[in-house]
């Protein structure tokens with residue numbers, strides 16, 4: 262195998278960008294902060310080196326345009342988010358931006374312009390850590406951002422509109438961030454997998470078929486509080502013991518179906534004393550699947566099981582459905598382009614779904630959208646231990662570059 266042409270520089274840039282943080286000793290890059298500004302300044306310089314004209318749109322997305330031969334042709338949009346979680350890794354988000362920059366740099370170095378323009382975008386906010394909302398940047402580009410989110414506030418009481426204005430954006434011109442319908446040929450996001458499948462199967466890259474849908478429920482079980490010493494076991498209505506049985510039932514049901522995952526992430530018992538039988542237990546439930554029918558059927562079944570467990574223990578049971586997010590299918594044509602490019606680069610084709618949300622979910626409502634996953638060490642993400650191999654980063658750039666070249670062919674599928 263020849264030496265990786267693009268990998269080392271891409272990794273060095275990811276390292277450099279990973280040092281631009283709002284905190285001294287960890288990566289924390291929240292939207293509309295000085296760290297965000299410094300990061301897009303750095304990326305804009307790289308975009309300009311790659312022959313792109315750069316701009317920051319009214320919501321704070323950085324966009325670099327590599328001009329096409331036909332200025333009327335719909336553009337190919339490549340990108341991901343520049344914001345991070347607190348104490349983040351350096352690849353989640355920036356990989357998708359800098360892979361796009363690297364592919365365009367290769368075109369520029371070769372003096373090649375494609376029939377269509379390529380826009381590389383650094384979305385302002387995907388993680389939703391600072392404000393109680395996500396996808397500010399990608400939704401603005403699609404024209405689907407509800408202006409009401411401008412009034413949402415961070416924990417310091419600063420609204421999105423205030424933070425954006427201080428950043429140099431313009432809440433009043435939000436609508437100008439939207440691309441015209443039909444003006445984006447497709448959106449492509451390269452992202453670390455954030456899961457262990459590619460590594461386990463020794464595949465460097467994977468084509469995402471769908472982003473999982475998600476149901477969130479809140480369960481409350483009501484029993485009877487009582488003295489831990491005086492109430493005999495047979496006379497108890499212990500809400501927490503009922504919750505424990507229910508949680509194991511959730512685990513069993515979700516483990517029985519390979520495409521399903523279910524998590525109880527929070528539990529609370531009241532009154533919460535060492536010598537009192539819990540009279541009330543509350544827990545959350547998060548169920549995800551790439552297929553909405555499968556997810557809904559599983560949730561219905563889990564709800565019935567919990568109700569049965571509660572009834573058998575004499576517990577009251579209230580189950581609230583808090584959130585229902587349908588699965589997002591990645592565009593078949595983008596999956597085809599990626600598969601062709603993987604084969605062209607001699608990389609085995611592997612398909613998988615995404616358990617995490619991504620900007621692609623917002624983009625898919627507006628244009629054909631797809632994702633390429635890059636293997637990451639032990640599936641770790643949202644953690645400074647995030648790690649990818651230079652060879653895999655290199656392969657991702659080669660695949661994106663090949664997609665660009667393939668799409669430039671007159672007979673390219675549309």
Ligand SMILES: [Zn+2]
Nearest residue numbers: 342353354387
């Ligand atoms: Zn991400």
